[in-house]
Amino acid sequence: xxxxxxxxxxxxxxxxxxxxxxxxxxxxxxxxxxxxxxxxxxxxxxxxxxxxxxxxxxxxxxxxxxxxxxxxxxxxxxxxxxxxxxxxxxxxxxxxxxxxxxxxxxxxxxxxxxxxxxxxxxxxxxxxxxxxxxxxxxxxxxxxxxxxxxxxxxxxxxxxxxxxxxxxxxxxxxxxxxxxxxxxxxxxxxxxxxxxxxxxxxxxxxxxxxxxxxxxxxxxxxxxxxxxxxxxxxxxxxxxxxxxxxxxxxxxxxxxxxxxxxxxxxxxxxxxxxxxxxxxxxxxxxxxxxxxxxxxxxxxxxxxxxxxxxxxxxxxxxxxxx
Numbered sequence: 001x002x003x004x005x006x007x008x009x010x011x012x013x014x015x016x017x018x019x020x021x022x023x024x025x026x027x028x029x030x031x032x033x034x035x036x037x038x039x040x041x042x043x044x045x046x047x048x049x050x051x052x053x054x055x056x057x058x059x060x061x062x063x064x065x066x067x068x069x070x071x072x073x074x075x076x077x078x079x080x081x082x083x084x085x086x087x088x089x090x091x092x093x094x095x096x097x098x099x100x101x102x103x104x105x106x107x108x109x110x111x112x113x114x115x116x117x118x119x120x121x122x123x124x125x126x127x128x129x130x131x132x133x134x135x136x137x138x139x140x141x142x143x144x145x146x147x148x149x150x151x152x153x154x155x156x157x158x159x160x161x162x163x164x165x166x167x168x169x170x171x172x173x174x175x176x177x178x179x180x181x182x183x184x185x186x187x188x189x190x191x192x193x194x195x196x197x198x199x200x201x202x203x204x205x206x207x208x209x210x211x212x213x214x215x216x217x218x219x220x221x222x223x224x225x226x227x228x229x230x231x232x233x234x235x236x237x238x239x240x241x242x243x244x245x246x247x248x249x250x251x252x253x254x255x256x257x258x259x260x261x262x263x264x265x266x267x268x269x270x271x272x273x274x275x276x277x278x279x280x281x282x283x284x285x286x287x288x289x290x291x292x293x294x295x296x297x298x299x300x301x302x303x304x305x306x307x308x309x310x311x312x313x314x315x316x317x318x319x320x321x322x
Contacts, residue, residue: 001027001028001066001071001072001073002024002025002026002027002028003027003029003030003062003073003074003076004027004028004029004076004100005029005030005031005032005047005075005077005078006029006030006032006037006078006100007032007046007078007102008102008103008251009284009285009286010101010102010103010286010302010306011101012035012037012285013284013286014100014168014169014170015027015029015076015100016285017184017185023168024076027076028065029041029042030042030043030044030058030061030062031043031044032045032046032255033045033046033252033255034251034254034255035251036284037284042062042064042065043061044057044061045057045255047077048082049082049083050082050120051083052120052121052124052128053128055083056125056132056135059084059135060132063134063138063139066138071093072095073091073093073094073096074094074095074096074097074165075088075094075096075097076100077098078099078100078102079099079102079105079111079157080154080155080158080161081115081154081156082118082154083118083149085155085156086149086154087139087141087149089163090145090146090149090152091141092139092141093138093140094163095163096164096165097158097164098165098166098167099157099166099168099175099178100167101168101170101174103301103302103305104300104302104305105156106169106171106174106175107174107175107176107305108156109176109177111155111157112155112156112157112159112175112176112178114153114154114155115153117150117153117154119150120149120150122146122149122150123147125149126143126146126147129141129146157175157178159177159178159179164180166179166180166181166182167180168181169181169183169184170186170309171305186310187289188289188291188310189281189285189291190291191279191290191291192279192281192290192292196243197243198244198292198293199238199244199246199295199296200246200248200272200294200296201231201247201296202248202250202287202296202297202303203227203247203248203249203250203265203298204250204298204299204301204322205250205253205299206257207250207252207253207256207257208252209223209322223321226322227298227322228264230298230319230321231265231268231269232268234268235268235269238269241293244269244270245268245270246269246271246272246275247265247266247269247270247271247272248272249265272287288303288307288310289310291311292311292315293315294315295307295311295315295317296317296319297316297317297318298319298320298321299319299320299321300320304316304318
């Protein structure tokens with residue numbers, strides 16, 4: 001049985017195309033960061049990173065949606081670099097692990113080698129799993145394997161694993177050095193009404209910036225003030241072109257920022273969700289597939305990669321603010 005975990009527009013778009021081509025068949029879809037799927041799906045916060053409780057919640061949601069009878073699993077994930085990846089490789093029921101391109105991370109050649117490990121409380125993790133016997137049984141996890149989990153090296157893209165089943169990309173730079181990589185073709189969607197009137201602004205990852213600078217630090221406040229000032233200028237520029245600005249948050253921010261905080265940004269332009277509803281387009285798809293007049297990308301982001309790939313550099317405006 002195929003299981004797909006997606007957490008971003010690009011992973012969603014690749015999964016949709018693989019399903020369309022028959023490469024992925026009747027998948028169980030697990031959606032993180034507020035993503036959705038047409039049809040039944042399991043919703044999770046994220047893959048858990050190194051948090052045992054969130055990781056177990058991911059697995060519990062996934063297993064609850066599986067058929068009662070044992071079925072070998074083929075799992076499509078963005079990477080296996082955190083605790084979830086270790087558990088999937090330990091699970092006897094998981095026979096194959098495939099990777100989906102998720103952005104710039106997928107283009108980093110160093111992530112095909114062991115990364116920095118983060119030890120977890122293996123005994124506490126085992127107790128969490130044993131409290132859910134169906135989960136242990138259905139995935140084929142053993143106490144002995146769980147207690148040794150800290151000895152496993154985390155590898156984001158593990159082609160040496162006997163479970164490695166290949167990788168799927170849209171960017172020619174993704175998964176360097178990995179065997180069995182297939183390039184998936186995503187066709188630009190077009191289809192926007194009054195295309196000359198819409199400029200899409202990809203906002204920077206605000207949560208990561210605040211975490212890096214400190215929640216109440218002067219640097220974080222300076223960065224936010226500078227971002228707001230830049231958006232005012234941008235709004236005036238776009239208006240002078242008789243166009244409208246559309247605001248797109250990073251998926252992490254879209255899923256986790258306070259709605260009232262996000263509302264401040266919609267004073268500069270229409271929310272992407274509202275715009276997608278007006279245009280009757282799939283808001284989950286990679287935005288660079290649509291024919292906006294211009295794409296403004298603030299700070300380093302995979303958004304620039306996909307605008308260049310699907311639309312061309314002439315449509316990209318890059319700003320580096322912090």
